[in-house]
Amino acid sequence: MRALVLREHGDNDKLQFVPDYPTPKAAEGDVVVRVKASSINYHDVFTRRGMPGIKVPLPVIIGLDVVGEIAEIGAGVTGWKVGDRVLIDPVNRVEGGLMGETQDGGLAEYCRAKAHQLVRIPDNVGFEQAAALPVAYGTAIRMMNTIGKIKPGEKVLILGASGGVGVCCVQLAKLAGAYVIACAGSEEKGRRLKELGADEIILYTQTDFMKAVFERHGKPHRRRFVEGGGVDVVVNFTGGDTWVKSLRCLKLGGRLLTCGATAGFSPTEDLRFIWTFELQVLGSNGWEREDIEKLFDLVQAGKLQVLIDKSYPLEQAKEAVRVIEDRAVFGKVVVTP
Known part of the structure; x- marks a missing residue:
């Protein structure tokens, strides 16, 4: 079969298109899926680079998100038949492991x-x-709904709003009735985020997002029971030099939501803002199976748009990984064999 294979960690050139890679066979309890589409995530970039403390068995075919039709069914499998349209939950919640990483x-x-x-x-x-x-x-749905519990009328600042997680966060915040402030890197991305429902755009390439929040919504203060500046929630899965600025944007009792660190996992910290403003830093890790089912319900009801920016054939999958790494996308990038 054709496949994009990683044999050693490094830059994007380490990904190799192989036209005759061994086709998998279904063992007991397995299914083999004929892939119809796979989307690229920044986690795939981390897998390619190599992540401290995580042993990836090489060679490996990357790609966490996989959908298609069942082509083969192993012994002991019931409830499914060849041709069924299926999504593979990237997390193996029984034996452990992750698609595109440990398998x-x-x-x-x-x-x-x-x-x-x-x-x-x-x-x-x-x-x-x-x-x-x-x-x-x-x-996004676990971070915004289950962990973050976004409420009507809250001001929500979303960093990285034009990426795959970000465009969903914008929509979920609007569905919850929040006022959404989306950070974008270009006027074009800002325009598209407004079309998606964002109430306000901050172009971080032109202005410091923290200063923009202070100017537009006031600087947070510590007086109780007095209307103060700042925002109720900041969504920050970039890390790096945006971390302390995010804390400083929050009003008294505000919440910082995080599910990743694409720009650096060891940022400068300033604990003073956390205790002074009684802030909550809430981490969210992945998703549950029911989250996927909720997403299907929202998509079917027309309440949630799935934003696909670019689609590549399998032979150009390496380019799909590159544009994710370069953040040259709005929404998701998909590869179709």
């Missing part, structure tokens, strides 16, 4: 997974739409 993922013509990882794709949801959901949208 071969979706950037190939075929992909093997455990039957218990399968989620049925509704008939009116397309393969590319479904492929965009698990990691990015699943992470």
